[in-house]
Amino acid sequence: xxxxEWAECQLAEIELxxxxxxxxxxxxxxxxxxxxxxxxxxxxxxxxxxxxxxxxLIKLKLDTASMDMRDVVLSCAYPSEYPSVLPEITVRxxxxxxxxxxxxxxxxxSYLLENCQGEVCVLSAVDWVKDNLQLFINKSLSAAPTSKxxxxxxxxxxxxxxxxxxxxxxxxxxxxxxxLEWSKExxxxxxxxxxxxxIVCVEGPQSACEEFWSRVKVLTWxxxxxxHREDIPLDHQGEDSRTVENIDSLRKFTGFEEAMxxxxxxxxxxxxxxxxxxxxxxxxxxxxLCAIKDYMCHFCKCNLIFxxxxxxxxxxxxxxKKKFGKVFVDFI
Numbered sequence: 001x002x003x004x005e006w007a008e009c010q011l012a013e014i015e016l017x018x019x020x021x022x023x024x025x026x027x028x029x030x031x032x033x034x035x036x037x038x039x040x041x042x043x044x045x046x047x048x049x050x051x052x053x054x055x056x057l058i059k060l061k062l063d064t065a066s067m068d069m070r071d072v073v074l075s076c077a078y079p080s081e082y083p084s085v086l087p088e089i090t091v092r093x094x095x096x097x098x099x100x101x102x103x104x105x106x107x108x109x110s111y112l113l114e115n116c117q118g119e120v121c122v123l124s125a126v127d128w129v130k131d132n133l134q135l136f137i138n139k140s141l142s143a144a145p146t147s148k149x150x151x152x153x154x155x156x157x158x159x160x161x162x163x164x165x166x167x168x169x170x171x172x173x174x175x176x177x178x179x180l181e182w183s184k185e186x187x188x189x190x191x192x193x194x195x196x197x198x199i200v201c202v203e204g205p206q207s208a209c210e211e212f213w214s215r216v217k218v219l220t221w222x223x224x225x226x227x228h229r230e231d232i233p234l235d236h237q238g239e240d241s242r243t244v245e246n247i248d249s250l251r252k253f254t255g256f257e258e259a260m261x262x263x264x265x266x267x268x269x270x271x272x273x274x275x276x277x278x279x280x281x282x283x284x285x286x287x288x289l290c291a292i293k294d295y296m297c298h299f300c301k302c303n304l305i306f307x308x309x310x311x312x313x314x315x316x317x318x319x320x321k322k323k324f325g326k327v328f329v330d331f332i
Contacts, residue, residue: 001084003049004042010078011042013120014054020123021058028057031174053078055174058126062133070095070137072129076122077174079220083120086112088219091129095137098186098211104129104136105218159206160250162190162230163213168223170198175219176258183256186212193259203251206231 001009014035021027029035037050058074070093077088089112091104111128112121170176171194179192179200186208190201202212217224234246 003080006081006084007038007042007049009083009120010053011038013122014056017056017058017122026059028059029054030057031055049080052172052174053080053082058122060126060130062130070133072133074122074126074129076125077219083118085220086117087122087125089122089125090215093133093137098207100136102211102214104132107132109218158234158247160204160232160234160247161206161209162201162203162252163209163226164228165200165202165213165216166223166225166227167198167200167221169196170194170200171196178219179216180256180258182212182215188212189251189253189256191253191257191259201253202256203253205247 014029017027031052031054034050034052035054037046037052038054040046041048041050055075055077058076060072060074061069062072063069073092075088075090075092079085079087086109089105089108091101091108093101093104096104108125108128112125116124170179170192176192176194182188183190183192183202186204188202188204188208190203192201193199200216202209213226232250
């Protein structure tokens with residue numbers, strides 16, 4: 001199929017979905033500009049394919065065996081080559097654990113790959129979720145802890161993790177929004193640095209980090225990988241508060257932010273948009289900075305220079321390509 005044929009299929013499916021889910025409470029187009037650009041391209045007003053494709057949410061209220069109404073949200077994003085490749089679909093339901101949502105998404109993708117490859121398939125995905133949601137809710141209920149002893153045991157095995165994720169590039173605003181929202185939803189701290197290459201660091205409970213990675217990696221990327229990871233078993237003593245204290249004491253970052261740098265400014269100026277990441281005095285700053293140095297030098301082809309004073313540490317990354325100027329990150 002050609003780019004125009006892909007675009008025509010995408011626009012036709014969105015118009016069908018709009019007729020089936022006519023209200024904002026049922027179908028929410030989260031990127032109206034992308035939809036307008038897609039329409040212009042299909043109608044011939046634009047000579048080249050749009051740089052991004054529409055993103056939208058389908059909000060369902062489904063009956064379950066308990067006769068309760070469940071709120072389910074399908075987050076959908078079209079790759080440029082859709083329907084030749086599968087869309088990016090994430091399913092959210094508060095009654096499912098993170099593990100169950102991950103399994104549901106995997107099973108849904110397997111179904112679409114087997115039955116809908118090369119065809120528009122969002123409605124097929126909606127029907128599949130309607131037919132299979134109850135099965136996953138039942139599994140989630142049966143997997144719930146049955147005793148305090150089991151709960152304590154699961155806490156005692158908790159591990160603190162930190163993932164350093166490298167992507168060939170991060171530009172898409174929906175992906176950037178997802179990274180911010182998912183990190184906050186999962187209680188992770190760290191940062192995301194859009195651009196080429198893109199870098200994401202997340203830290204927190206291992207289960208939350210794995211869930212974050214499972215969501216991110218299924219999106220459409222030219223290249224994405226975990227470049228480095230740290231896993232630290234927690235010294236748990238039987239109290240939930242103790243676990244939380246251990247996790248927080250191991251964090252290098254407070255909250256999660258998108259690190260926005262100005263790559264096109266004057267080469268003699270340091271961007272004032274750089275966020276400050278706060279570290280406690282007892283943290284191994286030098287080790288962390290060395291990890292960032294390896295990251296930048298290997299993937300960004302930068303010369304990284306830093307010297308650690310007693311109270312603060314400055315990193316200046318000098319890009320080899322002059323047009324990028326300087327990027328400044330301030331660690332306190």
